[in-house]
Amino acid sequence: MNKRTKQILNNILGRIPLHFVIIILCIVWVVPTLGLLVSSFRPPQDINETGWWTVFSLKNKNSLPEYDTYCASCHGENGNAIPEANLTDPEFLSQYPQSIRVLQTFDNVYNGQIHVPVANRPDRNQISKIMSFLQEQASPENRPTFWLRNYIDVLAGYRGRLDYVTDCEAGNLLPGQRTCNFWKDVTIAQSSMGMAFVNTLIVSIPSVLLPILFAAFAAFAFSWLDFKGRQTLFALLVGLQIVPLQIALIPIFKLYVRMDMIGTFLGVWLFHTGFGLPYAIYLMRNFLGSLPQEIFESAYLDGANAWTAFIKLALPLAIPAFGALGIFQFLWVWNDLLVALVFLSGSKPVMTYQISNMVTSLGAGWHLLTAAAFVSFIVPMLIFFFMQRYFVRGLLAGAIKG
Amino acid sequence: MANQTRKQKKNPQNVPTIMRQGTITPWLFIFPALAFIGVYILYPLVNIFILSLRNNDSSQWATIACQTGQSCWGIFENYRYALTSDVMLMTFRNNILWLLIMVPGGTAIGLLIAVLVDKVKYEAIAKALIFMPMVISFVGASVIWGFVYDYPVNPDNPNSPVIGLLNAIVKAAGGNPVPWLQIPPLNNLALIIVGIWLYTGFSMTILSASIKSVPAELLEAARIDGANEWQVFFRIMLPLIMPTVTVVITTITIFTLKLFDLIYVMTGGNYQTNVIANRMYMEMYVNYETGRSAAIAVILLFLIIPLLIYNIRRFQQQEAIR
Numbered sequence: 001m002n003k004r005t006k007q008i009l010n011n012i013l014g015r016i017p018l019h020f021v022i023i024i025l026c027i028v029w030v031v032p033t034l035g036l037l038v039s040s041f042r043p044p045q046d047i048n049e050t051g052w053w054t055v056f057s058l059k060n061k062n063s064l065p066e067y068d069t070y071c072a073s074c075h076g077e078n079g080n081a082i083p084e085a086n087l088t089d090p091e092f093l094s095q096y097p098q099s100i101r102v103l104q105t106f107d108n109v110y111n112g113q114i115h116v117p118v119a120n121r122p123d124r125n126q127i128s129k130i131m132s133f134l135q136e137q138a139s140p141e142n143r144p145t146f147w148l149r150n151y152i153d154v155l156a157g158y159r160g161r162l163d164y165v166t167d168c169e170a171g172n173l174l175p176g177q178r179t180c181n182f183w184k185d186v187t188i189a190q191s192s193m194g195m196a197f198v199n200t201l202i203v204s205i206p207s208v209l210l211p212i213l214f215a216a217f218a219a220f221a222f223s224w225l226d227f228k229g230r231q232t233l234f235a236l237l238v239g240l241q242i243v244p245l246q247i248a249l250i251p252i253f254k255l256y257v258r259m260d261m262i263g264t265f266l267g268v269w270l271f272h273t274g275f276g277l278p279y280a281i282y283l284m285r286n287f288l289g290s291l292p293q294e295i296f297e298s299a300y301l302d303g304a305n306a307w308t309a310f311i312k313l314a315l316p317l318a319i320p321a322f323g324a325l326g327i328f329q330f331l332w333v334w335n336d337l338l339v340a341l342v343f344l345s346g347s348k349p350v351m352t353y354q355i356s357n358m359v360t361s362l363g364a365g366w367h368l369l370t371a372a373a374f375v376s377f378i379v380p381m382l383i384f385f386f387m388q389r390y391f392v393r394g395l396l397a398g399a400i401k402g
Numbered sequence: 403m404a405n406q407t408r409k410q411k412k413n414p415q416n417v418p419t420i421m422r423q424g425t426i427t428p429w430l431f432i433f434p435a436l437a438f439i440g441v442y443i444l445y446p447l448v449n450i451f452i453l454s455l456r457n458n459d460s461s462q463w464a465t466i467a468c469q470t471g472q473s474c475w476g477i478f479e480n481y482r483y484a485l486t487s488d489v490m491l492m493t494f495r496n497n498i499l500w501l502l503i504m505v506p507g508g509t510a511i512g513l514l515i516a517v518l519v520d521k522v523k524y525e526a527i528a529k530a531l532i533f534m535p536m537v538i539s540f541v542g543a544s545v546i547w548g549f550v551y552d553y554p555v556n557p558d559n560p561n562s563p564v565i566g567l568l569n570a571i572v573k574a575a576g577g578n579p580v581p582w583l584q585i586p587p588l589n590n591l592a593l594i595i596v597g598i599w600l601y602t603g604f605s606m607t608i609l610s611a612s613i614k615s616v617p618a619e620l621l622e623a624a625r626i627d628g629a630n631e632w633q634v635f636f637r638i639m640l641p642l643i644m645p646t647v648t649v650v651i652t653t654i655t656i657f658t659l660k661l662f663d664l665i666y667v668m669t670g671g672n673y674q675t676n677v678i679a680n681r682m683y684m685e686m687y688v689n690y691e692t693g694r695s696a697a698i699a700v701i702l703l704f705l706i707i708p709l710l711i712y713n714i715r716r717f718q719q720q721e722a723i724r
Contacts, residue, residue, distance in 0.1 A: 015521075018518060018521060018522065019522065021518060022515075022518050022519060022522060022528055025511075025515060025518075025528075025532070026528050026531045026532065029531055029532050029534070029535070029599065029602075030531050030534075031567070032546045032547060032549075032550050032567070032599070033534065033535075033546055035546070035549060035550065035567055036545065036546045036549060039549065047565065048563065048565065049563050049565075050563060050565070051563075051564065051565050051566075051567065051570050052565070052567075053567070053570075214434045214435045214438065215435060217431045217432065217434060217435065218431060218432040218434070218435035218436075220431055221428040221429075221431035221432045222432070224421055225421055225423050225427060225428035225431065226421040226422050226423075226428070227425065227428035227429060230428075231721075233432075235714050235717060235718060236714075237439075238713060238714050238717045239710045239711070239713060239714045240439065240443055241713070242656050242706060242709060242710050242713060243443055243447070243703070243706070243710070244656075244659070244660045244679075244699075244702055244703060244706055245660075246660065246662075246679055246682055246699050246702055247446050247447060247450045247699045247700070247702070247703050248442055248443065248446035248450075249682075249683075249686070249699070250446075250449075250450060250453060250686060250692060250695060250696055250699065251445060251446035251449035251450055251453065252442065252446060253686075254449075254460075270438070270441075270442070271442060273438055273442075274438045274439060274441060274442020274443060275442060275443065277435050277438055277439055278439065278443070281435060293418055297418075305423070306423040306424075306427045306428075306431075307427075310431070331537055334539070335538065335539030335540065335541070335542075336539075337539070337540065337541050337662070337663045337666070337667075338662050338663065338679075338683070341683075342683075342687070352539050352541040352542075352663075355541050355542070355545060355667075356541050356544075356663075356666065356667045359544065359545065359548065359667050359668075360667075360670065366549060366552075366565070369545050369548075369549075370545065370549065372545075373541075373542045373545040373546065376538075376539060376541070376542055377538050377542055380537040380538050380539075381537065381538075383537060384530075384533075384534060384537040388530065388533070391536075391537070392533075392607055395604065395607055395608065396607070396608065396611055
C-alpha cells in the first residue's frame with residue numbers, strides 16, 4: 001500500500017463517525033413521522049395489539065410452517081393456486097368442518113395423482129392446526145396488513161363500532177344521520193375531516209391573498225415614495241412583527257361579539273391579515289427596495305405616475321417575493337390552531353381544531369388520529385416537496401412573526 | 403460613522419427626486435395596511451391593558467375582586483394573581499425551563515447539523531429530512547409525539563401490548579413502561595424535545611446559509627497555519643456567524659414564550675406542564691376570567707418587549723449600512 005492510498009483510506013475511515021452522527025440524527029428526525037404514516041394505514045386492532053415497527057419484520061404473520069411443509073407445493077403459498085380447491089374460500093373450507101374429513105381426501109385421486117402420497121402425510125394434530133389456520137385466514141374477520149378505511153372514517157367523520165365501510169355494508173344502525181353515501185356524509189357529519197379540509201382551505205386562501213395585496217401597496221410606498229415619518233413608521237412596523245397575537249385575542253373577540261362576527265370566515269381572514277401585514281410589508285419592502293432606481297426613473301420620464309409605476313412595474317417584478325411570502329403565510333394560517341379555536345371553534349371547524357378535539361375526546365383511537373393528522377399534512381407536504389426553496393427563502397428573509 | 407450615515411438619511415436632499423410624488427399619494431398606498439394594523443394590533447395593545455385592570459367580565463375595576471383581610475393590589479388586582487399565585491408561578495417556572503433547554507438546545511443542535519452536513523455530499527437530503535417538521539402543524543406534531551410517548555392502558559399487566567415507540571425501547575432494554583407525559587418534571591422535558599424536534603429545522607436552515615457565506619479561504623488559511631477543526635470552528639467560524647446565531651436565539655426565544663398549541667393538545671396544561679399562553683387561554687375561555695387573562699397577556703407582551711426593541715435596533719443598524 002503506497003502512501004497515497006493509505007491517506008485516502010484514512011480519510012474515508014476518519015469520516016465514518018461524521019456519517020454515523022448525521023445518519024442517526026436523520027433517523028431520529030424521521031422515525032416519529034414514519035410511525036404515524038405507517039399506523040394511519042393499519043387496522044385499529046393491529047395498531048392496538050402490535051407496535052407499528054412490526055410491519056417491517058421479515059416474519060410473515062400470515063404463515064404456518066405445517067402448511068408450508070405439506071400443502072404449499074400444490075395449493076401455493078397463498079392457498080389459491082388450485083381454483084377448484086381454493087383454500088382461501090370460506091365456502092370451500094366449510095365442507096371440511098373436522099380434520100377427519102380432510103384425512104379422508106388424502107387417498108382421492110385428482111388429475112391422475114393421489115391427493116397426498118403416504119410418505120408425506122401430516123398427522124391429525126397437524127391437520128387440525130392447518131385447518132384452523134386456513135379458517136382464520138379465510139374468515140372475514142381477517143384483516144389486511146394495510147387498508148384505507150381509517151382515512152375513509154376520518155374523512156366521513158365516522159366513529160362507529162366497526163368502520164364506516166363495514167357498518168354501511170352490513171346495514172348496521174349508524175349513530176346520527178348517516179346516509180352511507182360517502183360524499184353526502186362528508187358534508188353533514190359534525191366531525192368530518194373532509195369538511196374540515198374544505199374549511200381550512202376557505203380560511204387559508206383569502207388570509208394569504210389579502211395581506212400580500214395590502215403589503216405590496218404599503219411596501220411600494222415605503223421603498224419608492226417619500227413621505228413624512230417614513231423611516232420611523234417602518235421601524236415601528238419592524239417592532240410590531242413580533243407582538244404576540246395573544247394580546248389581540250380578547251380585544252378582538254369582544255369587538256367581534258359586538259359586530260356579530262364570531263364564527264365567521266370573514267373575522268378570521270381579517271385577523272390573519274392584520275397580524276400577517278407587518279412581516280409581509282417588511283419582506284416586500286426589502287425586495288422592492290432592492291430593485292434598481294433607474295427603472296422607476298425611466299418610467300416617470302415616460303409620463304407614468306406613482307400608480308402606474310406600481311401596477312405596471314413594481315407588481316410584476318415582485319412576483320418572486322410573492323411566492324416566498326405566500327407560502328410562508330399559507331403554512332402559518334393552515335397550521336394555526338389558536339386563532340381558529342377562538343374565532344371559529346365548532347361552528348366552522350378547521351382541521352387543527354378537529355384533530356385537537358379528537359386527541360382530547362376519548363372516542364378517537366390512534367387509527368383515526370394518525371389518519372386525521374396525515375390528512376392535514378397532505379398540503380404542507382406537497383409544499384415541502386415541490387416548493388421548499390420558496391419557503392426557505394421566506395425564512396431566510398428574516399422570519400420573526402407574531 | 404454610523405451616526406453620520408443616519409444624519410444623511412434624514413437629509414431630504416438624499417432622497418431621490420423620483421420618490422417625491424405628492425404628499426397624499428404615499429398615504430393612499432399605506433392606508434389599507436395601516437388601517438388593518440391599527441385595528442388588529444394597535445387597538446388591542448391599548449385595550450388589553452385597560453381590560454387587565456378590569457374585573458372578570460370587564461364591567462368594573464379589578465379592585466372589586468379584593469376581599470377584606472387579604473392582600474390586595476387595588477386596580478392591579480389581576481396582576482397580583484398573575485404574578486404571585488401558585489398556578490402562575492408554576493407556569494412561569496415551566497416557561498423558564500422551556501427557555502433554558504429549548505433555546506440552547508434548538509440552536510446548538512441546529513448549528514451542529516448545519517456544520518456536519520456542510521461536509522457531506524448528501525447535504526440536501528439530510529437537511530430536507532431535518533427541515534420537514536417545520537411545514538407541519540404543532541397539532542400534527544402533538545399527535546406524532548403523543549404516539550411515540552404512548553403509555554399502555556394496563557401497565558400492570560406484563561402482557562399488555564406496548565405500542566409507543568419510546569416505551570417499546572425501554573421495555574426492550576428491560577425496563578418498565580414510563581408515562582412520559584404524566585410525571586413532572588420529566589413530562590416537561592418530553593414536551594421540550596418535541597419543541598426542539600420542530601424548531602431545529604429552522605435554526606439549521608438559517609445557520610447553514612450563514613456558514614456557507616464564510617469565505618473558504620479564511621478557514622483554509624487557518625488550517626494551513628496548523629489549527630485543528632475545533633479551533634477553526636470556535637475561533638473563526640463561530641465569531642463570524644455570531645450575528646446569525648443571535649437572530650436564531652431571539653427567534654426561538656420569542657417562539658418559546660408564545661408557545662401554545664403543543665401544550666394545549668398534548669397535556670392540556672395538566673400534570674404541571676402549563677405555560678403562559680395556554681394559561682391565558684384557559685383563564686379566558688375555561689374560567690371566564692377576562693381581567694386575569696388580559697393581565698397574563700400584558701405580562702407576555704412585557705417579556706417580549708426587550709426583544710422587540712432589540713429587533714428595531716438591529717434593523718436600524720442594518721439600514722445605516724445600506
